[in-house]
Amino acid sequence: MDDHAHALPVFFYWLDLLALAALAASGALAAARKNMDIGGFVLVGIVAAIGGGTLRDVLLGYPVAWTKQPEYLVICLAVTVAVYVATPHVDRRETWLLWADALGMGLYAAIGADKALAADASPLVAVSTGVIAAAGGGILRDVLCNDIPVILHKEIYATVAAAGAVLYIGLHDVGGLDYETSLIIAVTATFALRAVAIIFSLSLPFYRLRPG
Amino acid sequence: MDDHAHALPVFFYWLDLLALAALAASGALAAARKNMDIGGFVLVGIVAAIGGGTLRDVLLGYPVAWTKQPEYLVICLAVTVAVYVATPHVDRRETWLLWADALGMGLYAAIGADKALAADASPLVAVSTGVIAAAGGGILRDVLCNDIPVILHKEIYATVAAAGAVLYIGLHDVGGLDYETSLIIAVTATFALRAVAIIFSLSLPFYRLRPG
Amino acid sequence: MDDHAHALPVFFYWLDLLALAALAASGALAAARKNMDIGGFVLVGIVAAIGGGTLRDVLLGYPVAWTKQPEYLVICLAVTVAVYVATPHVDRRETWLLWADALGMGLYAAIGADKALAADASPLVAVSTGVIAAAGGGILRDVLCNDIPVILHKEIYATVAAAGAVLYIGLHDVGGLDYETSLIIAVTATFALRAVAIIFSLSLPFYRLRPG
Numbered sequence: 001m002d003d004h005a006h007a008l009p010v011f012f013y014w015l016d017l018l019a020l021a022a023l024a025a026s027g028a029l030a031a032a033r034k035n036m037d038i039g040g041f042v043l044v045g046i047v048a049a050i051g052g053g054t055l056r057d058v059l060l061g062y063p064v065a066w067t068k069q070p071e072y073l074v075i076c077l078a079v080t081v082a083v084y085v086a087t088p089h090v091d092r093r094e095t096w097l098l099w100a101d102a103l104g105m106g107l108y109a110a111i112g113a114d115k116a117l118a119a120d121a122s123p124l125v126a127v128s129t130g131v132i133a134a135a136g137g138g139i140l141r142d143v144l145c146n147d148i149p150v151i152l153h154k155e156i157y158a159t160v161a162a163a164g165a166v167l168y169i170g171l172h173d174v175g176g177l178d179y180e181t182s183l184i185i186a187v188t189a190t191f192a193l194r195a196v197a198i199i200f201s202l203s204l205p206f207y208r209l210r211p212g
Numbered sequence: 213m214d215d216h217a218h219a220l221p222v223f224f225y226w227l228d229l230l231a232l233a234a235l236a237a238s239g240a241l242a243a244a245r246k247n248m249d250i251g252g253f254v255l256v257g258i259v260a261a262i263g264g265g266t267l268r269d270v271l272l273g274y275p276v277a278w279t280k281q282p283e284y285l286v287i288c289l290a291v292t293v294a295v296y297v298a299t300p301h302v303d304r305r306e307t308w309l310l311w312a313d314a315l316g317m318g319l320y321a322a323i324g325a326d327k328a329l330a331a332d333a334s335p336l337v338a339v340s341t342g343v344i345a346a347a348g349g350g351i352l353r354d355v356l357c358n359d360i361p362v363i364l365h366k367e368i369y370a371t372v373a374a375a376g377a378v379l380y381i382g383l384h385d386v387g388g389l390d391y392e393t394s395l396i397i398a399v400t401a402t403f404a405l406r407a408v409a410i411i412f413s414l415s416l417p418f419y420r421l422r423p424g
Numbered sequence: 425m426d427d428h429a430h431a432l433p434v435f436f437y438w439l440d441l442l443a444l445a446a447l448a449a450s451g452a453l454a455a456a457r458k459n460m461d462i463g464g465f466v467l468v469g470i471v472a473a474i475g476g477g478t479l480r481d482v483l484l485g486y487p488v489a490w491t492k493q494p495e496y497l498v499i500c501l502a503v504t505v506a507v508y509v510a511t512p513h514v515d516r517r518e519t520w521l522l523w524a525d526a527l528g529m530g531l532y533a534a535i536g537a538d539k540a541l542a543a544d545a546s547p548l549v550a551v552s553t554g555v556i557a558a559a560g561g562g563i564l565r566d567v568l569c570n571d572i573p574v575i576l577h578k579e580i581y582a583t584v585a586a587a588g589a590v591l592y593i594g595l596h597d598v599g600g601l602d603y604e605t606s607l608i609i610a611v612t613a614t615f616a617l618r619a620v621a622i623i624f625s626l627s628l629p630f631y632r633l634r635p636g
Contacts, residue, residue, distance in 0.1 A: 039583035043559075043575065046552065054483065059266065059276050064483050067553075070546035077548075122282035128258065129279075135255075139356065144563065146572050148358050151255065159251035271478065271488050334494035340470065341491075347467075351568065360570050363467065370463035 130165030164190030342377030376402030476560035554589030588614030
């Protein structure tokens with residue numbers, strides 16, 4: 001497993017920051033729905049952006065990423081303040097929230113799986129870590145806002161994150177593709193699958209209750 | 213404290229997996245009440261099953277158990293998928309959820325207390341860790357489902373978990389009984405007490421509000 | 425950063441215990457609103473009192489404070505039982521909850537920031553850690569009680585915690601004031617600001633929604 005890079009190459013560093021910004025925006029948009037003040041925007045935005053990665057690092061025994069890289073918080077601050085200032089004049093914020101969430105989720109699933117493999121976890125643990133990293137920030141955001149988590153909504157979500165992590169592991173660890181290519185393919189496919197799910201309201205079959 | 217075993221003997225390994233399966237089933241049954249898809253079943257089932265143990269390990273500074281033992285996740289997957297497939301034809305799922313929860317809770321209280329003592333924690337810290345390990349997964353499950361946690365329902369719950377942890381510490385560390393016997397007695401007593409509480413709707417006196 | 429003390433001097437040790445007791449009381453008062461039994465009082469009280477410090481320690485990689493200092497739990501137990509016994513005869517518990525919360529929050533913001541700086545975190549990370557330590561217990565308490573977190577209410581809250589952490593860092597690390605004086609000033613100012621916010625229902629401008 002010595003080819004699992006612990007540090008992201010430059011291109012992915014920027015992709016990581018993009019995912020962070022997207023999730024911070026999703027948190028600020030959730031705060032907007034609850035008519036919070038600027039402090040609430042910043043707090044929910046930060047939790048949404050760094051929550052999944054924090055869970056991932058704590059579970060795997062890594063130092064928590066954002067405590068070592070202050071630029072993460074600078075980006076969260078900038079994005080949430082920008083959303084506070086700009087979005088009262090923007091239409092269809094619900095839709096933007098879903099898309100920002102989808103973008104951040106796609107990248108974090110693959111990176112989460114990779115970090116787990118680098119810590120010598122088994123593939124199944126790596127997939128779970130990927131799902132937690134991808135969905136954790138959004139779940140904490142929704143719990144904080146007293147909303148029903150997006151993950152319980154009707155479009156497929158956890159399943160998409162799991163598929164992204166499986167695809168990454170398949171390409172890189174089974175298929176032998178290099179890190180960059182595997183990550184790009186997995187992220188693109190995850191985002192595309194979630195996009196299709198949002199656009200066409202795709203869902204897996206729901207559980208049918210009998211009165212019991 | 214050198215007689216606190218860090219590894220469970222074979223019999224308890226299987227008991228641990230049984231508790232895990234019971235809590236995973238409780239999570240899947242909670243997902244069923246919310247009519248989630250299969251992804252939601254697996255996610256809530258995994259959180260319910262490993263949530264308490266994860267909190268316990270993070271608080272005590274242990275490596276998180278399930279990241280080292282992939283069979284935990286295999287069992288969660290198998291159980292939640294089985295509940296998804298089988299339970300639409302099962303009556304009284306509410307009742308099954310309570311019993312599955314009670315079974316998992318009984319074992320985790322004693323194991324949680326034991327792991328804390330093995331990390332040189334004081335008895336009071338060990339009891340608290342036992343309660344967190346026993347009740348944590350169920351609380352996270354209910355928060356995720358936007359339900360009022362079972363622990364706030366009318367039957368005694370946290371108190372039962374605390375009693376189980378106290379009993380274990382009393383038998384093993386004060387009374388000098390061996391590990392296996394202490395664990396069996398504590399688990400049986402905890403489960404029996406919770407069972408009595410469920411069957412007879414036992415509760416401690418509730419707080420009486422004056423308008424204030 | 426070698427003048428960041430890891431151990432609190434005697435005076436602050438007692439102030440720390442006072443903040444702990446105040447937050448435990450806030451948890452017990454929240455449990456009272458939900459008419460829980462004594463087990464619920466103790467559990468919610470403990471989570472409110474130690475939740476923020478636990479998050480702080482896990483994020484920074486410290487051992488979790490309360491697992492090493494059993495007197496924390498003794499105080500939580502004593503306070504929550506006292507609230508259970510005494511407060512049915514006390515008026516205006518809502519108001520007491522707010523004030524207990526404000527007192528605990530003031531101290532934890534400054535201590536949280538200081539612990540982060542002692543772990544060589546950047547100032548921005550230290551402010552975030554201070555806010556998490558100050559607000560985390562209250563947020564977990566409210567999530568557990570299925571309430572909307574106090575932090576989303578109309579008076580300024582997260583912003584006050586951030587201001588307290590910034591003030592402490594400014595006095596101690598930029599201004600060069602000694603640890604004790606910086607802490608006393610920051611705690612007093614934070615509590616006073618929150619008190620003013622509560623008394624006069626101060627709030628920052630709220631986000632104005634357009635239908636979107």
